[in-house]
Amino acid sequence: MIENVLSPAELAKLRDIAARAQFVDGKISAMGSTVKNNVRVGDQNAHRQAAQIMIEALYRNEDFRVFAFPKSISQPLLTRYDSGMHYGIHVDSAFMPAGERSLRSDLSCTVFISDDSDYGGGELRISLGSYDVKVKGKAGSAIIYPSTTIHEVESVTSGSRLIGLVFIESRVANTEQRELLSELFEIGAIQAEKMDIATYTRLQRVQENLLRAWGDPD
Template identity: 55%
Template sequence: MFKLIEDLLSEAEVAELNRIADDSQFVDGRVSNPHNKAKQNLQLHDGKVIETTARMIIEALMRSEEFRNFAFPRVIAPPIITAYRPGMKYGLHPDAAFMQLGNSLMRSDISCTVFLSDPDSYDGGELQISLGEQDVKIKLSAGSVVLYPSTTLHQVLEVTRGERRVGLSFIESRIVDPENRELLYELNEVAALEGLKMDWDNYVRLQRVQMALLRRWAIGS
């Protein structure tokens, strides 16, 4: 299951992130994974710049109720802004199961792409996610985000014109099992949409089930 969230970032935030990126140095994206033959892109390299842009994106993610309700975030890897220029792509791959974060490892449950370029400003560059025998192509407006399981096979198709710029992050969820996470998300959505129409005693019983499953399935902070 994947989730699209429109307008996660405001126009002003998108403009500021792009301004910072315009004034910063990009390096070969393989600097963070030199043995990855599928990776053909650029990424920001300056630590202070990455810290500033990552903080802006994480703040936007955490203020989004849709994001919090879908991801149940426990740890969010600092997002890194990457760029794809004509001829660049990222071949088919799953994301790594664990990632180094400071002196510890985080488990990557959910991959996160935040779009920073106007989709009309570049050709190609779609995020293509494989779902069984079908492929889904995603190219969202600037400021929007897509969340998808890190286990899925996905790729970025070749950019043929312009520049595709995105922020990439990974989330360790409090709900480890993806099926449990989806079930709890759906249950919470139904409760939010229909709960107040129910008899109050039945609504309280539903809330008890929600909280019991969250306690059963969630890992600690």
């Protein structure tokens, strides 16, 4: 979980955009789905405004950049779950539209716009091997998880769950390699002041050469 991705001002703006926007059936992006029951913003002007706010917030967040190594991200989509709505177990599509090209969905990201106290139920449940993780983030936070996982949004029992939904193509497609690199960069950030310059330079050499070996610059 990444805290404070969105500022209070950005949260207020996104909520205002959502309050004035038209929403349409979420199945428009998953025709024939029997498990999807939500609504998404249908107003293109509102979509562009909201997407720009979330894109800027994500890219300025160092934790997001270091964890995801983003090569390309989809336009964040305002999505709402009202009482009784849910999204049953599913796996995200391998390729997503991103302007004039498609991106490979390595990572999925939920940006929480409603506060967790604004609605009942609505947990994001992610299956990770033999155990499940349930997530219900505070307003302004974001959760990033592999798009390859089976996951669902459990039924909202009261209120409304407003989120931004983002798909990320990473420069490091392999999940294990990406996680190892992320951990190395995190260790470097935490320990940098305690290292002498020679040791820190050696760590940087490992980081950057692994990124060269595993990463996609294009």
